[in-house]
Amino acid sequence: MSEFNKTDPSKFLSDIIGSSVVVKLHNGVEYLGNLQSIDGFMNVVLDDGKESINGQVTKSYGDVFIRGNNVLYISEA
Amino acid sequence: MSEFNKTDPSKFLSDIIGSSVVVKLHNGVEYLGNLQSIDGFMNVVLDDGKESINGQVTKSYGDVFIRGNNVLYISEA
Amino acid sequence: MSEFNKTDPSKFLSDIIGSSVVVKLHNGVEYLGNLQSIDGFMNVVLDDGKESINGQVTKSYGDVFIRGNNVLYISEA
Amino acid sequence: MSEFNKTDPSKFLSDIIGSSVVVKLHNGVEYLGNLQSIDGFMNVVLDDGKESINGQVTKSYGDVFIRGNNVLYISEA
Amino acid sequence: MSEFNKTDPSKFLSDIIGSSVVVKLHNGVEYLGNLQSIDGFMNVVLDDGKESINGQVTKSYGDVFIRGNNVLYISEA
Amino acid sequence: MSEFNKTDPSKFLSDIIGSSVVVKLHNGVEYLGNLQSIDGFMNVVLDDGKESINGQVTKSYGDVFIRGNNVLYISEA
Amino acid sequence: MSEFNKTDPSKFLSDIIGSSVVVKLHNGVEYLGNLQSIDGFMNVVLDDGKESINGQVTKSYGDVFIRGNNVLYISEA
Numbered sequence: 001m002s003e004f005n006k007t008d009p010s011k012f013l014s015d016i017i018g019s020s021v022v023v024k025l026h027n028g029v030e031y032l033g034n035l036q037s038i039d040g041f042m043n044v045v046l047d048d049g050k051e052s053i054n055g056q057v058t059k060s061y062g063d064v065f066i067r068g069n070n071v072l073y074i075s076e077a
Numbered sequence: 078m079s080e081f082n083k084t085d086p087s088k089f090l091s092d093i094i095g096s097s098v099v100v101k102l103h104n105g106v107e108y109l110g111n112l113q114s115i116d117g118f119m120n121v122v123l124d125d126g127k128e129s130i131n132g133q134v135t136k137s138y139g140d141v142f143i144r145g146n147n148v149l150y151i152s153e154a
Numbered sequence: 155m156s157e158f159n160k161t162d163p164s165k166f167l168s169d170i171i172g173s174s175v176v177v178k179l180h181n182g183v184e185y186l187g188n189l190q191s192i193d194g195f196m197n198v199v200l201d202d203g204k205e206s207i208n209g210q211v212t213k214s215y216g217d218v219f220i221r222g223n224n225v226l227y228i229s230e231a
Numbered sequence: 232m233s234e235f236n237k238t239d240p241s242k243f244l245s246d247i248i249g250s251s252v253v254v255k256l257h258n259g260v261e262y263l264g265n266l267q268s269i270d271g272f273m274n275v276v277l278d279d280g281k282e283s284i285n286g287q288v289t290k291s292y293g294d295v296f297i298r299g300n301n302v303l304y305i306s307e308a
Numbered sequence: 309m310s311e312f313n314k315t316d317p318s319k320f321l322s323d324i325i326g327s328s329v330v331v332k333l334h335n336g337v338e339y340l341g342n343l344q345s346i347d348g349f350m351n352v353v354l355d356d357g358k359e360s361i362n363g364q365v366t367k368s369y370g371d372v373f374i375r376g377n378n379v380l381y382i383s384e385a
Numbered sequence: 386m387s388e389f390n391k392t393d394p395s396k397f398l399s400d401i402i403g404s405s406v407v408v409k410l411h412n413g414v415e416y417l418g419n420l421q422s423i424d425g426f427m428n429v430v431l432d433d434g435k436e437s438i439n440g441q442v443t444k445s446y447g448d449v450f451i452r453g454n455n456v457l458y459i460s461e462a
Numbered sequence: 463m464s465e466f467n468k469t470d471p472s473k474f475l476s477d478i479i480g481s482s483v484v485v486k487l488h489n490g491v492e493y494l495g496n497l498q499s500i501d502g503f504m505n506v507v508l509d510d511g512k513e514s515i516n517g518q519v520t521k522s523y524g525d526v527f528i529r530g531n532n533v534l535y536i537s538e539a
Contacts, residue, residue, distance in 0.1 A: 007113070007114045008114050008115075008116045009114045009115065009116050009120040009121060009122045009142055010116070010120075011114070012113070012114065012122045012140060012142050013142060025457070026104075026147070027411075027457075031458075036392070036397070037392045037393050037394045037396070037397065038393075038394065039393045039394050039395070042144055043394040043395075044394060045394045045397045049460070061460045061461075062460070062461055063397060063460065063461065064458050064459070064460040065394055065397050065398060065458060065459045065460070066457070066458045067427055067453075067456045067457060067458065067459075068144075069146075069454075070411070070457055070458075071144045072102070072104075072143070072144060072147055073108075073141050073142060073143045073144065073147075074141070074142045074144075075126070075138045075139070075140065075141040075142070076138075076139055076140065084190070084191045085191050085192075085193045086191045086192065086193050086197040086198065086199045086219055087193070087197075088191070089190070089191065089199045089217060089219050090219060103181075103224070119221055145221075146223075148221045149179070149181075149220070149221060149224055150185075150218050150219060150220045150221065150224075151218070151219045151221075152203070152215045152216070152217065152218040152219070153215075153216055153217065161267070161268045162268050162269075162270045163268045163269065163270050163274040163275065163276045163296055164270070164274075165268070166267070166268065166276045166294060166296050167296060180258075180301070196298055222298075223300075225298045226256070226258075226297070226298060226301055227262075227295050227296060227297045227298065227301075228295070228296045228298075229280070229292045229293070229294065229295040229296065230292075230293055230294065238344070238345045239345050239346075239347045240345045240346065240347050240351040240352065240353045240373055241347070241351075242345070243344070243345065243353045243371060243373050244373060257335075257378070273375055299375075300377075302375045303333070303335075303374070303375060303378055304339075304372050304373060304374045304375065304378075305372070305373045305375075306357070306369045306370065306371065306372040306373070307369075307370050307371065315498070315499045316499050316500075316501045317499045317500065317501050317505040317506060317507045317527055318501070318505075319499070320498070320499065320507045320525060320527050321527060334489075334532070350529055376529075377531075379529045380487070380489075380528070380529060380532055381493075381526050381527060381528045381529065381532075382526070382527045382529075383511070383523045383524070383525065383526040383527070384523075384524055384525065410534070412488075412534075416535075421469070421474070422469045422470050422471045422473070422474065423470075423471065424470045424471050424472070428471040428472075429471065430471045430474045434537070446537045446538075447537065447538055448474060448537065448538065449535050449536070449537040450471055450474050450475060450535060450536045450537070451534070451535045452504055452530075452533045452534060452535065452536075454531075455488070455534055455535075
């Protein structure tokens with residue numbers, strides 16, 4: 001069973017590169033930043049990344065690489 | 078052991094694209110929205126997504142991409 | 155190491171399509187319904203699905219797609 | 232690194248088809264029954280299956296299909 | 309990245325077939341017995357197997373097949 | 386679904402080889418050091434590695450190899 | 463995304479074969495010993511292995527085979 005739609009989910013990810021996004025992880029922590037790049041494993045690089053726990057920014061990064069298997073969802077900020 | 082039915086489960090998923098759906102995750106949280114696209118990993122993009130915990134809407138999204146490995150079930154809303 | 159029996163387990167699954175089944179998940183929740191389709195990942199679509207917790211029906215669905223990696227067992231109801 | 236013994240473990244599984252077995256799962260629950268079939272993922276079908284928790288039979292099945300990834304061990308009963 | 313040593317770990321496993329071994333699982337339980345066979349997934353068959361919890365033998369088996377993904381380590385007894 | 390960006394996330398990782406990095410793991414522990422090498426599984430070797438828990442350095446290493454599946458994120462220090 | 467560095471992490475592992483190492487597992491337990499062999503899954507065989515919990519040696523082995531998926535990190539002792 002492989003991609004079976006014309007507009008598959010990866011298109012959405014391509015379309016939001018360069019946008020401000022929220023990446024929520026399994027552990028509930030959110031990472032905010034500009035989506036620099038993403039691949040099919042959901043590995044993500046954010047520019048100007050910020051860590052947010054319960055809506056409070058707890059850390060700031062320059063760039064940060066997040067391993068895809070931790071990702072719960074990605075939405076535009 | 079691969080797909081062994083004529084009407085395999087992915088057909089159901091293709092058929093409900095464009096419908097209102099509930100996507101329930103392992104952590105018990107539900108995401109409601111219009112099913113924009115889905116692939117064979119159960120990666121999902123919802124339009125007009127809403128997060129619902131214990132039946133209460135707790136967050137609204139424009140579009141949201143949910144990573145497939147978190148999905149417990151998908152049903153029509 | 156691949157399928158090494160003449161009557162491999164997937165045959166059982168093919169044989170019960172169309173029957174009433176119980177699908178028990180890792181989290182202990184059971185889904186009851188008519189087995190519409192199933193694939194080799196144990197992705198399942200149930201018609202007239204019901205969620206049951208500790209023997210109490212807690213929710214009803216039209217059709218519901220259950221992601222295979224959550225499945226503990228499947229038996230005839 | 233693949234099967235490197237002449238008598239690899241899958242031979243044991245083939246040999247006990249038709250026997251009474253105990254299938255113990257990660258969650259500690261045991262399933263007793265006659266081993267109807269098994270494949271290389273340890274997907275199992277038991278005839279006349281019984282669920283046993285702490286040595287007490289808690290449920291009886293006709294046939295039951297157990298998903299292999301839950302299996303801890305299989306022994307002859 | 310595949311096997312990159314001349315004496316790779318699977319050689320150790322081949323060499324101890326027929327020996328008394330301890331197989332420790334993720335859940336802390338140990339299985340003692342004679343190593344009848346093993347494959348590259350660490351699926352193991354023990355002859356005259358015994359389950360041991362905190363150093364106390366809690367169960368005896370004839371032969372027992374242990375699914376490899378549960379294995380923490382294997383050592384000679 | 387494979388890499389679909391021109392500037393995919395692995396490029397970021399190549400670019401920071403030789404830099405001071407923070408590698409945060411699933412268990413919350415951070416490893417600080419100079420990024421000697423990394424592969425596509427996120428397996429990492431740090432030179433002059435330090436373990437840090439809640440911002441306190443708790444251990445020092447010469448070189449340390451960290452298995453990629455444990456990685457939550459990697460950022461420049 | 464595969465190995466993309468000239469000096470990839472597996473080279474580090476090859477280089478420390480024969481050295482005294484510490485293998486730390488997900489469960490926090492450390493195994494000390496001489497690194498006899500290792501493969502690309504991080505399956506490890508230690509000579510003269512010792513188990514150490516919170517810095518206390520709790521068990522000694524002749525040789526011990528540790529399944530790679532449990533490994534958190536490997537460093538020189």
